[in-house]
Amino acid sequence: MIVSTGFAVIRPKEGLHAGFAGYLLQSDGFVGEVVANSVGVSYPAINASALVRIAVAVPPLEEQQAITRFLDCKIAQIDKLVVRQQRLCERLAEYRAALITNTVTGKIDLRRFETLQKNENINK
Incomplete structure (x- = not known):
């Protein structure tokens, strides 16, 4: 169209x-x-x-065909990687949303995180 x-x-x-x-x-x-x-x-x-x-x-027809096959193959590989990365980004966004929800509703115990954070500051 x-x-x-x-x-x-x-x-x-x-x-x-x-x-x-x-x-x-x-x-x-x-x-x-x-x-x-x-x-x-x-x-x-x-x-x-x-x-x-x-x-x-x-270029000659045979070379055009070879170039087309090469580009078709490489572009298909790139497209698969793009889809995989998009899925990963979606999963990370879901994880982020769940993390925020679980943290603000008290489902995650922050006391351990605060202890780890204090230890990191001491080791710097």
Whole structure:
């Protein structure tokens, strides 16, 4: 779904792997060129003629496929790590909330903590 008044449909031609094209269009170099060639203040946009003039390096098809496989694999690994970290953050937030609740309701005995804290101050 596209929610915009301006967009460009970019279809890969023969010799350009669709997955590679997708990554290429997300690359800093390509995005930088689009931004540099955009006009307008409140809604900057690039016109079609400027868009098609952006030069990009396109390796042979086999290399494009290898690059796409590599990026797909690495991005999948990164996405799994991100999900794992998000779950960890959620669990830590739950633990934090439970800790606060249990402490302010007296379910946690703070006398031992105060003793440990005094010992730490003595050892400094």
